Amino acid sequence: MFNIDFRNPKPIYEQLVDSIEKLVIKGVLEQDYQLPSVRQLAMELSINPNTIQRAYAILESKGITYTVKGKGNFINSNCGNVLNQRKKDIEIQVKELLQEARDIGVPENEISQWFCVERSNL
Amino acid sequence: MFNIDFRNPKPIYEQLVDSIEKLVIKGVLEQDYQLPSVRQLAMELSINPNTIQRAYAILESKGITYTVKGKGNFINSNCGNVLNQRKKDIEIQVKELLQEARDIGVPENEISQWFCVERSNL
Amino acid sequence: MFNIDFRNPKPIYEQLVDSIEKLVIKGVLEQDYQLPSVRQLAMELSINPNTIQRAYAILESKGITYTVKGKGNFINSNCGNVLNQRKKDIEIQVKELLQEARDIGVPENEISQWFCVERSNL
């Protein structure tokens, strides 16, 4: 369910955060869904529990989850915000990349193909 | 000339490599241009010479520069390859981002605005 | 296990890279084998950890190993490529040497003996 790649140079805790965040955005994990316990997930993924703990703490600080002591970690209700934040992030990154592409002289018709080819792939 | 940001979490040597690579791609640094000496640049940027040395070594291993012992570091002739490589990298990243945007339900008209707004900025 | 010769003018980190690369090619080090830690190997070989680190970084950039932060360095899966690359390198070097030998007038029967003597040694 959570895709973790140990060869990925990106830290595991970050991969976990991203993975859960995407599941929330896609609606796979709905409001008040309970995440697996730290220990259980650590077992399943063969990961140090501290690493899971760290990921859960980040998710909570981002407002994506809430913690009930003695109960567990649950998905929060503000999924819309998460989605909108991610949308903005993507938009910014795309615009920066397009800017750089134009700076180094990639012609407009090539750039628009990146956009159109994807469209035709749908 | 080389933008180094000490607060940037990206390592200094990597910032230097990227910075010089971009200058080469943009044609600011032409073939056989001599880069500042390791020690001199270390002074200018208030960076340890070893760090500069590391960046220069990476540039050489990438084929962007060549080194003449006792003389200095110079821009190589195959700038075209560097540019094409960067173009492909940008294309891949843009396509991945667009894919994710569509996955999370960003409507096509919004996506096309990212592209068009930039266009009107020219 | 790793042959390092301090009197060899070839840099230590390069000797280490070559040594490990050969072990991988020969199949002594198999996929996902964990290399000794930077600090441990530094102790064993009486070498500064930075030097080991440098060798490991080169191996990773060559695609021979992969690094998991906080875990260690491991042999990568594409050993075949490394072997093929080395084969081509050897072939090129042999052909250049044979070319030079013929240029300076070494007779064919002597050259073929280089080849045959080795054969009879098997």
Next chain:
Amino acid sequence: MFNIDFRNPKPIYEQLVDSIEKLVIKGVLEQDYQLPSVRQLAMELSINPNTIQRAYAILESKGITYTVKGKGNFINSNCGNVLNQRKKDIEIQVKELLQEARDIGVPENEISQWFCVERSNL
């Protein structure tokens, strides 16, 4: 006449030594031929005179040339030795490479092709 490549990582003085040595072996430079003066060659090749001086000193120490103070540097009479030395060097290198090739499992028929293809190229 002397091929010097500034981009070659091999030091210039070494390139010069090799270049002259090969000319002697090929018989282009015969006994008692006078090499260009240090100053003149430095001018021609745009090289520091110290570098030329170093190369000439090595050639003399190898017995390939002799120096007459106030006159210049001349080719020695023992060309045969130089050639034989080079022959042995090539032989050793080829045998080492063949050994390694067999170690990493290159089949005999491939190895013999390296030898035969060259032959057919003559």
Next chain:
DNA sequence: GTGGTCTAGACCACG
């Protein structure tokens, strides 16, 4: 514990 970055300073080779 692991790897990664950076500094300070020494020493060598090349030109």
Next chain:
DNA sequence: GTGGTCTAGACCACT
């Protein structure tokens, strides 16, 4: 003067 290697030691991030 140039680049290249190595050491010693500090500090940070990840598990």
